[in-house]
Amino acid sequence: MEDKNQTWMEYFTMKGISDLPQLQTPIFLLFLVIYLIILSGNSAILLLICNDRRLQTPMYYFLSHLSIMDISYGTVTMHKTLAMYVSGDASVSRSACFSQMYFYVALICCEFVLLAAMSYDRYVAVCNPLRYVTIMNTKVCSVLSSVSWVIGICEAAPTMYMVYEIHCFKSYEINHFFCDLLVIMKQFCYKAYKMQHLIFVESIFIGFVPCTLTLTSYVFIIRTILMIRSSTGRRKTFYTCSSHITVVCLLYVTLFCVYFRPTSSYMTETEKLFTLLYTALTPMLNPLIYSLKNKDVKMAFKRLMKNNIKILL
DSSP, X not given: OOGGGOEEOSEEEEXXXXXXXXXXXXXXXXXXXXXXXXXXXXXXXXXXXXXOGGGOSHHHHHHHHHHHHHHHHHHHHHHHHHHHHXXXXXXXXXXXXXXXXXXXXXXXXXXXXXXXXXXXXXXXXXXXXXGHHHHTOHHHHHHHHHHHHHHHHHHHHHHHHHHHTOOEESOSEEOSSSOOHHHHHTXXXXXXXXXXXXXXXXXIIIIIHHHHHHHHHHHHHHHHHHTOSOHHHHHHHHHHXXXXXXXXXXXXXXXXXXXXXXXXXXXXXHHHHHHHHHHHHHHHHHHHHHHHTOHHHHHHHHHHHHHHHHHHO
């Protein structure tokens, strides 16, 4: 790379979804609606779990952590875009950009590990129901949820440290609506081979390992379900796992479609919209999936509404 193309950056400019003036208001409203749905849906799940004793079980304990991750995830990826459209200031400091990048990567890692822990919970519930309460006790649940947060936070740190040490970029413009690691790496003045190798190793550890554990859990779950003689029993048992299966598939499929594609066409306008679909879809739909497909959550919501009505009357 020639020296004239190298720039020492302290601020970046966020291009956003589109730079067409007529699209700015619709894009802002779209982001605002998506963020409000993420915030209200996941907050409602947290409120129900905290206020209803019948939902204070291992499965809903993990679900509460998933809701916290989704709220944090939506806030991290969308807060700068919303602020940019309100203030008109598209600039973002280098430290703020890299902080956003770190929390984005860390929360994805946390969610991978947490979903693996939730699959273990479903495995114990289906394959070893008589010992479920003993195995999935409060201490085990606390350890599994804590491990999810710690692994995610620690896993993202080495890569982000290496990124933060780089000061030379080809351009000050980020052709995206948030500081995505792959987009930032394309702006480096030189090929960061060590960082690429580290990301590859971390991807295997944080992506492949939790995915393998989740798939292994469901192999045993499906085998146990097939051994149930009653069709009603099989359907009821599978229904208890359906919400988690849907969330896992949604996360892995959308992530695969976003990042495992040829990089030559990366970050066209269409690709940015697809990334928005990924970053918004999972945190927005998770509470809907668990509420619409779960009788306990729907009953808890009805009880909460009845209690509120009684208080108002």
